[in-house]
Amino acid sequence: MVDFGAQYAQLIARRVREARVFSEIVPSTMPVEEMLAKRPRAIILSGGPASVYAEGAPTLDRALFEAGVPVFGMCYGFQLMATTLGGTVDNTGAREYGRTSLAVSKPGSTLFEGTPAEQSVWMSHGDACSAAPEGFTVTASTDVVPVAAFENDAARLYGVQYHPEVLHSTYGQQILEHFLYRGAGITPSWTTTNVVEEQLALIREKVGGSRAICGLSGGVDSAVAAALVQKAIGSQLTCVYVDHGLMRKGETEQVEKDFVAATGVQLKVVDAAERFLTALAGVSDPEQKRKIIGREFIRVFEQAQAEIVAAAPDDQPVEFLVQGTLYPDVVESGGGTGTANIKSHHNVGGLPEDLQFQLVEPLRQLFKDEVRMVGQELGLPEEIVQRQPFPGPGLGIRIVGEVTRERLDLLREADAIAREELTAAGLDREIWQCPVVLLAEVRSVGVQGDGRTYGHPVVLRPVSSEDAMTADWSRLPYDVLAKISTRITNEVKDVNRVVLDITSKPPGTIEWE
């Protein structure tokens, strides 16, 4: 997957994986020889925000199309293929945006076979291809674009003007699969079972007779990574769980009980609540809180490591550190084109480079939904595998204002009620997550029982999202919201108001801090 605009590339890579073909994203700036050196069975060129005529617009070496590797261009990738190979792309100002009707002129073509002559596709472009390069057959058009798809079976080059990766393109997945299976002749064989087997072998080979440790956060990623490594090397692995006192109700107990029961892993739980609360005393600034939590986390973890190392028998040194790094993390850190630092996301396993451990990151190639499938395959309980994301700094960044023990207790109660009701209403899978935020420095007047109260509001922040990069506020049923509100104001002392956050991301981030 050659990435011409980060927004699309990850989604296309996911769709390719859904077609059970392994895919890897590379930046469009990578030299073509380097791309070819990876020996791809097929190459996909993504869409991107640029016009092929814009100054500094990304280009591609013609050699990519002449290497005998099947190529599929989408949107910008399609136009680039057209211009590079001698076709015509006009800057006519004929824009097409949104759902468009595509007229397929060659219904039996490699890409379109078995799909209707008229189909709905998602367009988003300014320039338009008016003539295909020599040797190509035009296979579809729209009212605005004469060449909306072209194919060259002899050279195994294909392209579509639209975005097959988005669900609005009704037959998009089929067209992508047609390219992969028919155009490129790939047999779909990439499954989570294969991933698990391959990783088990790799981990055993890498770790050998040595020992490994893993920081468990209670989240899906570190749990699945730990379970995988545990399955590979058994008692050579020790997991460390740092309880920073910013966890939700029942969370530590769940890790201690459910995770250990499911995996039989050796677990070291460090109770560091006092330490974190002391370090956070008097701090209200979100970035400062995040940095303090990150720093303390590393210190506690290092200490735990030292203890494990000290207790390890001489002939079995602890050489490896297991982390639940996912593919989007890898892509985002590799993509590094000056993305703004919105907030200091603290990676729970993120440790300083001078630590003397080699990393084991068995999930580096996987997306979140694939990690969940691996977790299922390993027999982890649903409560762990389907857990919604929870930030490393925990409730510490859900209290707007200073973090204190009393405020944490209060928020923990409100959060537990919201989670209980959302689960009872069967909404857990529908929403991405629902942070509950305590506005600790805001007070409002209420009337509860017979008297006046002067308490704090909590905010419900239910969001739906595919990858947390963007999110929409979830339209929760009113009766569920009503129940949560009634219960929180009745059951949580000092909270006399529940408000609903109806902001998407952007402009609001998911967490308040």
Ligand code: XMP
């Ligand atoms: P934001 O607030 O940036 O959050 O829209 C996006 C997603 O990331 C989670 N999040 C974090 N996860 N460490 C984490 O492990 C962090 O520091 C952190 N901050 C936010 C957040 O819950 C959401 O799912």
